[in-house]
Structures are given as C-alpha cells and as structure tokens.
C-alpha cells in the first residue's frame with residue numbers, strides 16, 4: 316500500500332520550520348572578511364562624524380567678518396600665516412585679516428569660520444611674506460563641513476542582522492571595528508541521493524543524468540548566508556543512505572538531502588526518518604512544485620528532504636531552508652520579500668495548489684512585469700538560471716491572463732520580509 320500523505324498549507328509549513336530553534340551565535344571576524352556576513356550587534360556612533368569642523372575644499376580659511384567689504388573693485392588682502400594639509404592641525408589662533416592655506420579634509424583652524432576656494436583667490440608675495448586677495452564676501456560657515464553633520468555621537472546606524480554591504484564596511488571602519496561581531500554561519504550539510512546520478516565530470520550514459528541539485532543547493536546555501544558542507548552523492552541504497560545521513564548529522568546544524576523523498580520503491584527518505592526516530596513536521600505541502608518536501612526534527616537539528624526534481628528542490632530550499640538560515644543570522648526579515656507585478660504572459664494552467672512559477676522580473680515603461688523563465692514543470696532545470704522571482708498563484712484558481720497583477724517573491728533581494736504569506740491574491744476567475 317502506498318503511504319497516504321496529508322498536505323498542509325504552505326504558510327503552515329513555513330511556520331513549523333520557523334519554530335525550530337537554531338540559536339544564532341556570534342563570532343568575530345576581521346573587517347577585511349566581514350563583507351557578505353550579517354552583523355551580530357547594533358552599530359552606534361561612538362563619536363561625531365566628522366569628528367571636527369573640516370574644509371571640504373582646497374582653499375584658505377579665514378574670518379567671514381573680514382570679507383564684508385570685498386568686491387571686484389575693492390579686493391581685501393589677507394596675510395597668509397600658515398599652510399595645512401589633511402591630517403595636520405594649525406597651532407595657534409588666526410587673527411583679523413589673516414588666513415591659513417588649507418587643503419580638503421584639514422581641521423578648520425581656531426578663529427576661522429569659513430573657507431574660500433583656491434580658484435577664487437589671488438596670491439601675492441611682498442618681502443618674503445605671502446598674501447592672498449579676495450574679491451567677494453563670505454558668510455560664517457561657508458564651505459565648512461561641520462562636526463557631526465554626517466552623524467552625531469550616540470546615533471544608531473545599523474541594526475543587528477544587517478547584511479554587511481560595502482557601505483556597512485565603511486561604517487565599521489569609521490567606528491574602529493577592526494574586528495566585527497558577525498553571526499556565525501550555520502553549517503548546512505548536503506547529500507544527493509539517486510542511482511542515476513553521474514559526477515559533473517562524467518560523460519552521459521543511458522539512463523543517467525549529471526547531479527545538478529548538489530551544486531545548485533550548495534550555491535543556495537552560500538547565498539542564504541550558510542556554510543555548506545557537501546557529503547557527496549549516494550546511490551539509492553537504504554543502508555548506505557542511512558549511514559551517510561547518520562554520519563552527516565553529527566557534523567551539521569541542518570542536513571539536506573535531495574531526492575528519494577516521494578513514494579517510489581527507491582525513495583528511502585521516509586524509511587530513514589522512521590529508523591532514526593525523527594519527528595516529521597510535514598511530508599506533503601499544498602504547493603507545486605515541491606509538494607513532497609519533507610522536514611523533520613532530530614533533537615535540536617533540522618532535516619530537510621528536498622525533492623529530487625530540480626525546480627521542486629530549488630523552490631523547497633528558498634521557501635523553507637533559506638528563512639531558517641536567515642533567522643540564525645539575526646535577520647529581522649528572514650523571508651523572501653513579496654511585491655506585485657504584471658503578468659507578461661498568459662498562464663492558463665489551473666492551480667489546485669499554490670503554485671510558485673520560476674520567473675523573470677523585468678521593467679517595462681516603469682512597471683514590473685513577470686514572465687515564466689521556462690517550462691513550468693517540477694523536473695525542469697533550465698528555468699532556474701534566469702529566475703529572479705517566483706510568481707505566486709493561489710491554490711483553487713483556474714488560470715491567469717497576461718496583464719493581471721500577481722504576487723511575486725523576489726529572489727535577488729537583501730531587504731527580506733517579516734512574513735509574506737498574508738493576502739496572497741486569491742482568485743481572478
């Protein structure tokens with residue numbers, strides 16, 4: 316007798332995996348290695364930026380008050396009493412009708428309250444003393460970057476869980492983080508099952524295909540922020556697979572297998588889980604593709620049986636593994652972000668279950684359009700390379716037409732969502 320499985324709604328399945336306790340941990344990495352990691356602490360300004368009033372131009376610093384009378388006809392002359400480049404400080408106080416030659420980034424000397432650009436001045440020399448002439452008046456504060464104008468001491472700048480992009484790296488450097496507290500990457504083990512699987516380097520043989528899922532999922536793990544650990548591919552042999560799963564589990568936080576998850580004669584995942592005494596969270600979801608995605612708990616570890624079909628495997632990872640990884644990286648919005656777009660092609664297939672169509676998001680005249688990026692079948696591999704979104708078609712609908720607005724989940728996005736599963740546009744006809 317074939318096992319009968321009861322499907323649960325997608326959002327319920329997501330909820331169940333999110334209840335798992337993969338406790339986020341912190342580690343310190345050097346700032347050079349921080350790009351692409353996730354912050355484990357909030358970053359606050361511990362000093363003003365800039366930390367002193369500084370010149371945004373190469374020019375002369377002086378007192379605005381002294382420039383009041385300056386016109387083209389009546390230039391005003393200043394005695395140049397010093398010269399400073401960025402990093403140097405003018406010692407002493409600047410007096411009336413004195414100026415300091417100052418370069419971009421240098422601290423404004425005491426007594427000065429404005430800067431005039433070099434191009435607007437004329438230098439003169441008399442008895443070995445340098446003078447400078449200006450023909451326009453300036454106001455107090457002209458051409459000065461004020462202390463704290465960028466940010467003030469105490470301001471909260473980026474939150475824990477933020478993806479460290481180049482801009483965040485600049486902030487970390489500004490505030491002295493030579494070592495950065497980042498979320499420790501959860502270790503995600505992967506093994507591929509299937510007697511039909513060839514290594515990537517092997518030539519094709521009748522009845523066999525190359526193992527593409529492993530390399531796809533390894534990349535998905537890295538993209539989601541996890542550390543991938545690949546245990547190789549295994550033929551459909553119960554004992555071998557059981558042993559491989561048992562060994563792998565001891566080395567990882569989460570274990571993923573691909574294939575063997577359905578009801579076939581050589582689909583051993585259900586039997587392996589039974590043998591290991593795992594607590595199965597679900598083994599059927601009301602969705603296409605990926606309906607057979609199975610998740611189980613083994614102690615404090617999660618086990619994912621992703622489908623062998625490439626598109627189903629891909630979708631299963633993005634919906635159920637990715638948010639768990641993101642949560643363990645302190646990300647406050649761990650799910651794929653949902654937005655709306657216009658369907659760029661008819662989709663006449665009925666959808667008894669919620670459907671996730673791999674699609675390409677494009678901009679046309681300022682509006683976002685989505686079109687399926689290939690054949691919409693679970694076993695298809697070629698639709699994935701171009702997929703930048705999933706079109707989400709609610710279950711119980713009977714097809715969608717070009718021009719309709721649909722929900723989409725974004726695959727190339729760093730903002731994320733707290734919970735995208737409410738208000739999926741239910742039915743158009």
Ligand SMILES: Nc1nc2c(c(=O)[nH]1)N[C@H]1C(S)=C(S)[C@@H](COP(=O)(O)OP(=O)(O)OC[C@H]3O[C@@H](n4cnc5c(N)ncnc54)[C@H](O)[C@@H]3O)O[C@H]1N2
Pocket residue numbers: 507508509511512524525526527528529573574575576577578579582604605606607621622623624625627693694
């Ligand atoms: N009688 C039924 N048959 C099937 C059902 C069902 O409910 N009743 N479900 C179908 C659905 S839906 C899916 S999805 C697949 C799930 O298959 P499995 O997870 O058991 O995976 P396999 O049987 O091992 O392989 C399926 C398919 O995928 C190819 N594959 C497997 N591994 C890889 C890999 N690493 N790289 C590339 N391609 C891979 C494999 O060759 C098969 O073609 O079951 C349906 N059947």
Ligand code: MOO
Pocket residue numbers: 602603604605606607608622624626627693
């Ligand atoms: O799980 Mo299967 O991928 O629904 O197509």
Ligand SMILES: [Mg+2]
Pocket residue numbers: 574575576577578579581582623
């Ligand atoms: Mg199977």
